[in-house]
Structure formats: structure tokens, C-alpha cells
Amino acid sequence: MPRILAFSGSIRRDSWNRRLVRLAADACRAAGAETTLIDLADYPLPLYNGDDEARDGLPDNALRLKALFKAHDALLIASPEYNGSVPPLLKNTLDWVSREWQGESGLLPYRNKVAAMLAASPGQYGGMRMLPHLRQILNTLGVLVLPGQFSLAHAASGFDEENGALKAPARLHELVLQLVKTADALAEE
Numbered sequence: 001m002p003r004i005l006a007f008s009g010s011i012r013r014d015s016w017n018r019r020l021v022r023l024a025a026d027a028c029r030a031a032g033a034e035t036t037l038i039d040l041a042d043y044p045l046p047l048y049n050g051d052d053e054a055r056d057g058l059p060d061n062a063l064r065l066k067a068l069f070k071a072h073d074a075l076l077i078a079s080p081e082y083n084g085s086v087p088p089l090l091k092n093t094l095d096w097v098s099r100e101w102q103g104e105s106g107l108l109p110y111r112n113k114v115a116a117m118l119a120a121s122p123g124q125y126g127g128m129r130m131l132p133h134l135r136q137i138l139n140t141l142g143v144l145v146l147p148g149q150f151s152l153a154h155a156a157s158g159f160d161e162e163n164g165a166l167k168a169p170a171r172l173h174e175l176v177l178q179l180v181k182t183a184d185a186l187a188e189e
Helices: 016-030 050-056 060-070 088-097 131-140 170-188
Strands: 003-008 034-037 074-078 114-120 150-152
Touching: 003 016, 003 170, 016 034, 016 074, 016 114, 016 150, 016 170, 060 088, 074 170, 088 131, 114 131, 114 170, 150 170
Parallel strands: 003 034, 003 074, 074 114, 114 150
Antiparallel strands: none
């Protein structure tokens, strides 16, 4: 059973991406994956600064996140788009997790990982301008990013207000199933 770490690049209480990643995490569980859904609000980190790192080492929350990343086979990330790119919260989190620690490569938490990317936006692009930036960051860290991705434009009308589900979940479920199958195949190697 593959282990998937799911989180949103937004900590806004009513974020569309927090809603989306919760639904995707549930779909992962339904597809047979052990899925851990975390909220980055529970892991506050200072903005990365090499001088602070040299003086103080890694923050406890960076170490906690590193351990979570290493304990999972796959990443499921839903993120908003900020000015056509990755939001600072997500970039800062990925940067802290990638820092070397006590002689251990900063790339170890990303090694042999597969990722699926999701985005939701109230605008017409649905986060599509951010996804290539996130793909590039994850690829640079050594993560195999699935070629498919999920983007939800006009997110305000994409969710059923009565039950919180996506009105058209087929593409999301297809991507989640591909993530579970790929993570399972890679974990067996």
C-alpha cells in the first residue's frame, strides 16, 4: 500500500485548494493508499535565510516536515497561483525540506518520490500558470511528477455547496488513481 503525503500550498481557512486536497486525499484512500493529509499552518517556518540556518540550524518544523516527506512514497500537492507562479508558503516549505542536515543530503526527502499536482483558482486559468513552475521545482529536487495534472478554473462554481464535493470529479479521480498506481509500482522496486 503506497503512502501519500497530501497538502495544500495555501493556509487560508476557506481556500479552494485546501478543499481540493481534502477531496483528493479521500480519493487516494478510496484507491487503496495510506494517505496523510497535513495542513502547513501546523508547521510554521520562517522565510528561508542562509544566515539564520548557519546560526540556528534547521527549525523544528522543517525537521518534522523532512521526516514526513521521507516516510511517504508520494506527494499530492494542491496549490493556488500567486502572480502566475508558486505561492511563497509552498516554495518556502519545499526549500526548507531540501536543506542538508547533519551530513544528510537535502534531496533525500524527495528521492524516489512521485507527485501529482492540483490547482484551483477563482479565475479562468485555474492555476495553470503556476503548475509548470511547481513542476520545475519538483523535478529539480528529483521528484517524478506525473504528466497529468488537475486544474479547476472558476472554483467558486466547481464545488457542490450542499456536500462540498466536486461537481465534475472524474479527472481528479483519474489523476489520483494514476498517482496511487505509480507510487505503488515505484515502492515495489
